Amino acid sequence: MKNPYHPIPMIVKKASVETTDRMLRTLQLSFLNEEDAKAFRFIPGQFCELSIFGKGEAPLGIASSPTENGSLKFTINKAGVVTTALHHIEEGTEVGMRGPLGNGYPIDIFQGKNVLVIGGGFAFTTLRSLIAFFLHPENRNKVKDITVIYGARMPGLLLYKEELKEWEKRSDIKLVVTVDWGDKDWKGKVGLVPNVLEELAPSSENTYAVICGPPIMIKFTFPKLMALQFPDERIYTSLERRMKCGIGKCGRCNIGHIYVCNDGPVFNYAQLKKLPKDY
Amino acid sequence: MDNSWEPKILAFLCNWCSYAGADLAGTSRIQYPPNIRVIRVPCSGRINPLFILKALQGGVDGVLVSGCHPGDCHYLTGNYVGRRKSATLKRFLEYLGLEEGRVQFSWVSAAEGGKFSQVVGEVVQDIKKLGPIKRFVKK
Amino acid sequence: MNLKLDKKDLKPFLQSLIDEADLFAPVQLAEGVLVFKKIDRPDEVDLSSSNTQKPAKEVFSPQSETMFRYEKAGKQHQVTSTEEVERKRVILGVRPCDIQAVSLLDEVFLGKEYTDSYYLNNRNATTMIGMACGHPLSTCFCSSTGGGPFLRKGSDLFFIDLGESFLVELLTEKGMTFQKSNFFKEANTEEISLAKAIEEKALKKTDTSVPVEGIEKRLDLMVESSFWDRVHEKCIGCRVCTYLCPTCHCFDIMDEALTHGGQRVRNWDSCLSSLYSQETSGHNPRPTNRERTRQRIMHKFNYFPKNFGRIACVGCGRCILYCPVQFDIRQAINWTSAKRLKLQRGGRSTNP
């Protein structure tokens, strides 16, 4: 039997700073052992516990798509001891990874439907995984229209800038990128995500919304979705809590009897409504 | 006791006096035992007792804290405040049963290269007498 | 067949256990302070007190447990697991409340998708020798929570203290391996009826009045209740109740680094500590003692039953006995119930 607390050895293949404030860094990890790579299956929205020996573990959403074989991508916000260490780690160094953990986005439920993806700030990571998954030729016909609204405070803080440019050129995805404050080079939209959503007013018919971002954005976006008549069951979001074990043993990440690590992190709004307001 | 054992002593030296004193000892070619490892701090008042304890827990055989003479503090009163902390900490550790002399204090000015060498010599002698630290060390 | 162990044979019996396995039993650390510890010599064992401070969960889920060690090798690491239990284990002198608590820990650590290897190995390696509770304390309410001072479930062997000897019952396959033990003799009818009498007396003594029946449903309606505004007031958030609780199982995972390697360990943690749920950003979903006290009580009596169908309290009374400010969980339960039942000593307080 496999010990769920043992990390899988990974190697940092590539590291790149994403944003101008240098607080977000993307690590591309590849498996040290071939058999681990083969055994690793995940769906967008799941997360892993990345560890640096001697520093500890931190839960991080997987930013790469399952369709991108052989490696995993994580975008890390520099916050605590572990994430700071992950910011300083050099290419070629070993890190530990436990996962995939959690439930992920309900890909099967989205089949044949339109998907509206709303993201804000660095919470865009697992959304990127979801979008990249559906944009893959093998999966593109699984869902109908894909609409993406992605906002950041400033242009420099947008993640995956190159990829956003590519998506913008494509005809099979409608992408709206917005910033709270533009700068002199910014030609795109300026405006807060909830307002952009209101303006865009996508139809809720046959559509699932996936929303992920800072609490303040979520707070103001939910009413807009309600106004567009999205039913609670068709609004999905991913929660964040302090986690340690990631497998529902250590306590602490529960909201009511639900463990965010194991039963989540992805919930629909109907599920969330039933939980105590403990988040 | 094994004669080849040499104590490891951590010295916290204040930037303005004792560190300069150590420097003077060096440039004046005054010899002192090589057992000390120096950490330069802005002021002897900056010493948090946690620093001293962490050092002892980590296995140094002794700690020396050295600052400006009373009245000479670059920050006017830092060493006075530090003096009270030192006095209470030293007494407390000895009461607990840590050997007297593991933690020592001195005033060394920037002009006292000779005194610095003498202080280090005394501290090393004291700690050699005590032997390697056994209590409190993390194994 | 009923067996017995004469008390004069206890030491040789313990020695035989030590020779065969790692023996864990109550040990007195200071006057009146007992914990379960690995025994080196039979005379360390102290079976005189009614219960230990730290519960027997420590043998299965130790307060500090190394998960693996690592050694640096260039840019990579050599990882050595510590999950194997090398020797068989016997735990002696466990009270029925603690044994019942272990069955609750089983649900958490063994159940659902993931199995906790460390816990499983500790569990599999261990033979459990239960000890009947002949003299339950006034703070004991195991009979209210589905247990009892003579509950045998979960024990491999069960001892009943008869004064001069222990009546021994072999309950499981693991227990039956002791059938041929030289130290056990056949018990006579007198001894068997004495054991019965002690059992009846003990059963009468434990408190059955704590209204845990239906508490899950009651608490369902109380999540946002002003009840919590008062309940937490006297709690100072000291964690004693959670560390000494036989069913509390939360832990924290940390790395301890040395120069060339280190280890990953897990330590008990407590929902009453503010850091427990505090996120790196500084946001804390349970910002005050009110939410944390609610978490403690809701977890035991609402969330746990929702997940596993049983309440996570075995009525050992430790949290009542050792709380520095006398937070009484029986009263907290009482207060969730419309009819407030009287305790042996009617007190008056504005908080449980």
Add this chain to the structure above:
Amino acid sequence: MIQKKIREKAKELLEKKMVDLIIGFGEWTLPLRTTPIFVRNPKEVDHLIWNSFCENNLSTYLHKFSHFKVGIVVKGCDARSITALSLEKRFKPDQLYLIGVPCQRMVDRRRVKKAVKGEILRASEQGDQIIVEGEDFKTALKREDFLYSSCQVCTHRTPTLANVLVGDPVEEIPMTETHPDIKEFEKKSPEERWKYFEKESSRCILCFACREACPMCYCEECFVDSSNPKWIEKSLSPSDNEFYHIVRAYHQTGRCSGCGACERACPMEIRLTYLTQKLNQNVKELFNFETGIDAETLPPLSTYETEDRQEFIK
């Protein structure tokens, strides 16, 4: 008598709306003990009691009620904690109303329990005796013999700086003559002293009850909880336990009122007051300072004198 006066005063304060709540002691489920209670309704003041089992230092709760006007029942030690906390600017000046009780010194429930065989089910006070009853026994114990060690050496039993004193001031013993067990302890060799400290702290389970029970331990982040720098590891190791206890105690230098709340809270019965008592003695000897005696003198480690002793400095 004292109990009656406490209730009267509490009633008056609540009725006149001078305070939002009264923190005091109430009777509860265990014998030999009382529990902190929070009275908001003048009709409930009869829940307030006073006896020799009022062992908690209620000033710990003031951090929890920092936005309220609080009336609080205080013993000598509790009052001194509050003075020390005021010096550290933890309260607004008019926020508190201290109902001071000259303290008869509290009974150590653990010592009583250890003195009798069998479980104590009921306990009461009669004159200078403690009557304890169990299933098959009833014993009278001399109160004086079962006092908390921190109470035995208490030098200021009458609350200083209380708004009202219920009961007559008691005679105080000066500090220099006390602490016989510190004297005893100091006679031992350093090795024996360290062994004792090692043995005591080895029982520690790092539950931090001593910290939480202490009114002076209110740091936003305790040094043990800091992750960067990480001062101690939280897995039980002898050295880390010792580290915690040295620093926890030392941080009380010139701040400890000697109430003994830390020791009373410890589930493993670790002796802690022999550490803080010594610290108190040190600041008395070195800086002629006693915690919480007056509301002006700064705590010794926040200030200095140019003439402070320095014979230990080379």
